[in-house]
Amino acid sequence: MIKAEKLTKIYNKGQKTEFTALKEVDLEINDGDFVAVTGTSGAGKSTLLYVLSGIDSYEGGSVTIDGVELGKLNDVKSSKLRNEKMGFVMQDFALMEDFTVLENVMLPLKFAKKKAKIKEQAMEAIERVGISDLANKTVNQLSGGQKQRCAIARALVAKPEVIFADEPTGALDSKTSAEIMEVFEKLNSEGQTVIIVTHDPEVAKRCRRHIEISDGKVV
Ligand SMILES: Nc1ncnc2c1ncn2[C@@H]1O[C@H](COP(=O)(O)OP(=O)(O)O)[C@@H](O)[C@H]1O
């Protein structure tokens, strides 16, 4: 469903600071996959995630999602595709601290047509990550692990085809990190495609497929 062919990302092309962060990367991610993208710091993991999801552009090769080539879409079409098909979980949670869990998880549905169902749909996502009892607490009252569960609920509330997570356990201790991986494992067992970028071997071990990046190349 996601296919990269000879994918090349060049930052600051044509300038003195030009840097090729991805070098002719070929890969395929199928529906239902549970993939760890591993590699050392600076290898190009986050870049790969941004480019595969259309957050950032690419300079060579192609990325195709369900047969649609990302490089051929304009900004509006590309962000529409992202909203419809992708959910994102980041290391620093990126939640609204003064909003409740429910309010945070409802945010991606702000433009949905069936307004009446929004709360119900958000509560369903919150339940799937195991924090129903915290729905009406503000995020600033939560632990790191609870915040990350909230961020995962927000990522999956719009029923994306694929969830991208960039170092989702990077700010967590090892016990909490294992608990968050259980959440991803459960979602994947329910059919959710999950792609996790991590430099942590313990996290990678729990994924079903590994793609290792070194110096901008798949090894
Ligand atoms: N906006 C940018 N401009 C220039 N170089 C960048 C930019 N973002 C990342 N890089 C460089 O690209 C390489 C890969 O970065 P990144 O994908 O963030 O690595 P990782 O996530 O594996 O740690 C690094 O050498 C980094 O310095």
Ligand SMILES: [Mg+2]
């Ligand atoms: Mg990174």
